Amino acid sequence: MLWNIQPNFLKAKASCALPNAKMLPERSAGAMLQPCYNRRLAVTQTRKQSYGFTLLELLAVITLLGLLAVVAVTSLDGVEDDSSIRITKIEMSELRNALRQFKRDVRHFPDETSSPSIYDEQSRVRLLVQCSDENIATNPENFDAGCNIWSTDTARGxxxxxxxxxxxxxxxxxxxxxxxENLEPRLISHGANKQYEGVNTTDRCLPNGDSSDDIVLCLLK
Structure with a gap:
């Protein structure tokens, strides 16, 4: 009896991996194969459920990425504005040093002694690059009355x-x-709006009002 039962039992176990119900009676084979079928069905359903994202999940991810992009761009705009202001202030400090050196050498700021003034206020800084006391008719781009060539004897010019x-x-x-203006030499940047917004009559070394984005630097302070 044992020799007849054991082989059938082993074959029934193997049928769970590779179904072969011919070794058993139809009823016994069906009963033993049912748990194996259920396990396979569960694995197949699990694989189907874990495949990809749903449309709702994709929409949520896209919305979140869009919000993050808007926040990043807004933050970068603020950083860029602050960086531009800092760079401009640094340049203005360097220009103030250059203008003071010009005054020490020439004994006046660019175009300060010309009467009437030759340059508008936005052109005077160019005299830091080249300056001459030649006739304005022949050399208007770098003319400054009293801007003499450097003299080693007098250490002036x-x-x-x-x-x-x-x-x-x-x-x-x-x-x-x-x-x-009013004998107060000032270096001015028009700021991001590129518009000069006038003089602060209370303190000429400050922008004209809280809404002004001008940057003002007094040369003698």
Whole structure:
């Protein structure tokens, strides 16, 4: 009896991996194969359920990525604005040093002694690159009355260039303004809006009002 039962039992176990119910009676084979079928069905369903994302999940991910992109762009805009302001202030400090050196050498700021003034306020800084006392009719781009050539004997005269020509505009591409209004030499950037917004009558070394984005630097302070 044992010899007859054991082989059938072993074959029934093997049928779970590779179904072969011919070795058993139909009823016994069906009963033993049913658990194996259920396990396979469960594995197949699990694989189908874990395949990919649903449409709702994809929409949620796309929306989140869009929000992150908007936040990133907004943050970068603020960083860029702050960086432009810092760079402009640094350049203005360097220009102030150059203008003071110009005054020490020539004994006046660019176009300060011309009467009437030859240059508008946005052109005077160019005299840091080249300056001459030649006739304005033949040399208007770098004329400054009293801007004599450097003399080693007197240690006076124009001894530039004091800056590179590329450094004369602010971070927004607008030439710096050099004003002598009320005998208060001031270097001015028009700021991001590129508009000069006038003089602060209370303190000429500050922008004209809280809404102004001008950057003002007094040369003698």
């Amino acid at each position: 124009w001894n530039g260039p004091y800056v590179l020509s590329e450094g004369i505009a602010d971070s927004w591409g607008t030439p710096y303004r050099l004003s002598y």
